Amino acid sequence: MEVAKRLEKFQKSRETINNLKDGIINLGRGFPNFDGPEFIKEAAIQAIRDGKNQYARGSGVPELNIAIADRFRKDTGLPIDPDNEVTVTNGCLEAFAATVLGLINPGDEVILFSPLYDSYEGNLAMAGAKIVSIPLQAPNFAIPIQKLKSIVSRSTRAIVINTPHNPTGKMFSLGELNAIASLCIENDVLVFADEVYHKLAFDVEHISIASLPGMFERTVTMNSLAKTFSLTGWKIGWAIAPSHLTWGLRQAHSFITFSNATPLQCAAAVALRAPESYYVELKRDYRAKRAILVEGLKAVGFKVFPPDGTFFVLADHTPFGLENDVAFCEYLLKEVGVLAIPCSVFCLNPEEGKNLVRFVFCKDDETLRVAVERMKEKLRK
Template sequence: MALSSDSAVSLEAALPLLSLRSQAIQESQIREASRYCQKFGALNLAQGLPDFAAPEALKAAACAAIREDHNQYCDPWGLEALRVALAEKLQRDNGLTVDPETQITVSCGATEGLNLALMALLNPGDEVLIFEPFYENYLPNLATVGAVPRFLELSPPEWAVTSEMLDQVFSDQLKVVILNTPANPTGKVWNRAELELLAQYCQKYNVYVVTDEIYESIVYEGEHISLLGLPGMQDRTVLVNGFSKTFCVTGWRLGYTVASPKLTAAMRRIHDFLTICAPAPLQHAALAALALGTDYYQQLAADYRRKRDLLFPVLQKIGLNPVLPAGAYYIWTDSSPLAAEANTAAYRLAQEARVAAVPGYCFVRPQRSTVNGLRFCFAKQDSTLTEASERLLQFAGVSS
């Protein structure tokens, strides 16, 4: 028998309150921007997912793995052959010597990897430093473990970090730093001097670092350096990475973590009871990804540089004062020429120009009353970027 509306209301009122963590987490503004793309017929330069195909070798390998019946649970820590291949990749590309048996864990996306690190390191009330603007997921990640975020605002166009700035935020209460390089949404690539400075402070104050390196292969200026490889950081760093961005398979949810044996053992205990293992056939396919060689990575960075250089001057022409990214595949701009606040600017752009970008509010602390920022994703086909450029120029009344 169905409950009457009055009975349903009274039952809901009598139920215990939902958890504080569930109430602390807001819906994703990035996914929301993608949703209103369809409403306005807008081109999606909001969500960080490519609109072009993954490499044929990966797709063929995934299909073959399924046909060969690699469809049951595999080793929760990750397919052994994949962990060995990742260790070889880390040595070749990052100069890191790690044990695939005790230091690498394959996770359900870099997102799970980040959560595993935070769950292994943090207790409710522990303080965590985030560099602002930051990737939207970090605050919900911290809410799930009851940690307290502390923020350090970086300024365009360099997004530089100095000892004077770190003096303001490091303390004996700080437990973890979340580092993202190359960074989403700013495109900042941390240089060696900044990383060495951060390492000094982490050692002085006995702080861990969780470093999100998902865009490591998409660098235009400078070089990608893994903090895990710096002196004194091997036991206090968790490297988080994945296959989504480099190989255009964001829906595969395949990531990995690298850490000391002690940290890895802690994360593996959680991972085993959280997801058991990452998708087994896709782990087999990932071996094909790692076999593509250096030519693939060089071409990847060159293609994204071309796409960046296609969209960037258009954003300049329409007066959004874009910041040229050194890495990743996003461009950060000023939203104030469109509206006084970023959400209105993003909505107006989607409705009137039919181009969707992400408002800057989801990349900054909730306490900030005014945010001037929009993030544009250029991981799109050239034809998509050309059409978006024409729409933006027409919207702004600027000739091409």
């Protein structure tokens, strides 16, 4: 009951987003308004025609597990065992849920950096974890290493990291990752690393914490097809972890979804074999979108925190004089016709996010330009 109450606030904000009136420009929710690549959609259609329509192996269709392992080796240099160290899940979100439900006992302490992707809190509440949150602050959202050092102890079970980071667009630096790694090794702590935006790293190289010395054996790395291939509705994700951690998360996975859509998994294997040029073009297109939105928001009068990665931008709304982020977003929706998300929904302590709002740029260039024009016209300082 207590958990259900904690989760209620997420349902309400999702309902608002799902019931938008016609004509509202949705720069709120993180899904593209353009489609995924033809070659992947064709592969799914072909798989359906080829009769790949029955339950898949619980840990994933073998060809997809192999493609995930190959991609991970290319990205990190780590050779992994596709059968015993890769688990296909219902998106990155289920990878996180299975990890938490499989590896966290009630009362275990888990450290989160706030603001954070909202489902972490829900999943950790379901597992009965004791959440300890560390705020990240504008302008650079750096990890307060001294504070982290004072909190991590032998009673810490896990640290959750998300790089590139939703909603700030921050990318964890090598120095920050090394500091987290040495604390984890010293105190025997696990890392749950959500890397769903790893191919949307614009200015800084993405580093998987699992690739640092001594870290693979204590890390679950999570990812999915959603953002890299503009296929958020497919919900094909995965968790990569050493076999002793994989065993735990698979126990939970087998009672959450057991297995996921077979033909989409076959197509995901094709997606992960995309040539490197695909990723180069993806980044080029998103860089251009980031420029349109960041420069546009500055011209409107926001103080903007340009992201190093992801497709999110945080902006300080206080020049417009509204009481807080929720009041600002309500005004923006009703009077301007643009949806943004109040940053306080991503914070365990809502006070921390009250000056900021999150916009997305996973929309076609014209939509981004029209949204900026609307704000220029109708938002008064």
